[in-house]
Amino acid sequence: xxxxxxxxxxxxxxxHVHHLYLPCTCVxxxxxxxxxxxxxxxxxxxxSTEGEAYIRxxxxxxxxxxxxxxxxxxxxxxxxENTSHQ
Amino acid sequence: xxxxxxxxxxxxxxxHVHHLYLPCTCVxxxxxxxxxxxxxxxxxxxxSTEGEAYIRxxxxxxxxxxxxxxxxxxxxxxxxENTSHQ
Numbered sequence: 001x002x003x004x005x006x007x008x009x010x011x012x013x014x015x016h017v018h019h020l021y022l023p024c025t026c027v028x029x030x031x032x033x034x035x036x037x038x039x040x041x042x043x044x045x046x047x048s049t050e051g052e053a054y055i056r057x058x059x060x061x062x063x064x065x066x067x068x069x070x071x072x073x074x075x076x077x078x079x080x081e082n083t084s085h086q
Numbered sequence: 087x088x089x090x091x092x093x094x095x096x097x098x099x100x101x102h103v104h105h106l107y108l109p110c111t112c113v114x115x116x117x118x119x120x121x122x123x124x125x126x127x128x129x130x131x132x133x134s135t136e137g138e139a140y141i142r143x144x145x146x147x148x149x150x151x152x153x154x155x156x157x158x159x160x161x162x163x164x165x166x167e168n169t170s171h172q
Contacts, residue, residue, distance in 0.1 A: 001121050003089060003129070035087050035131035043089070043129045045121035047170075084133075 004044045004055035009034050012068045020076035024083060032084055036075035041068065090130045090141035095120050098154045106162035110169060118170055122161035127154065 013034055017025050022033070044055045058064060099120055103111050108119070130141045144150060 001092075001117050001124075003124070006087075031087050031133060035133050038087075038089070038131045039129055041129075043125055043127075045124045047117060047121050 001045055001047050002052070003038070004046045004052045005038055005041050005059075006034075007052070008056060008059045009037050009041070009068060009072070012065060013037070013072055016069060016072065020073060021080065022076050023080055024085075026085075028085055029079055029083060032079045033072060033075045036078055037068070037071040040071040040074065087131055087133050088138070089124070090132045090138045091124055091127050091145075092120075093138070094142060094145045095123050095127070095154060095158070098151060099123070099158055102155060102158065106159060107166065108162050109166055110171075112171075114171055115165055115169060118165045119158060119161045122164055123154070123157040126157040126160065 013030060017030060020033070022029060046052045046055060059068065099116060103116060106119070108115060132138045132141060145154065
């Protein structure tokens, strides 16, 4: 059982990490951004690889990718304002 | 990084598994119920054990436990109607 959104957010974050105006793009900061973004997005728990593939295909449509990018951008602002390391 | 709700849902499902009118309480059916319930509940991704403890404490209040139980009950109805195994 896993939340298919975790893989989707990681994929789109990797694609756009240098577009998010993050002062720091270290693994810690990227994980903070991913966690905050995931908390804004509806979870999609799946129990099979077919289930995950279905959700991933749905989220590869431009409109859904834009929703995820929007959540990442909001999360990046919060992390930029409050970086968890010095 | 993990969704603190996974542990909370598992804990409350364990407490109430025999109260949910499930025709079958095998591990498969319980995982199906947990996944469907998690998809109804706001995710709480955390990046530390302190973060997880904070969310768990919040969800140990009666009102929050009732919200999780409600999601489990709805999920149990769906799983009862559509058991993933014969």
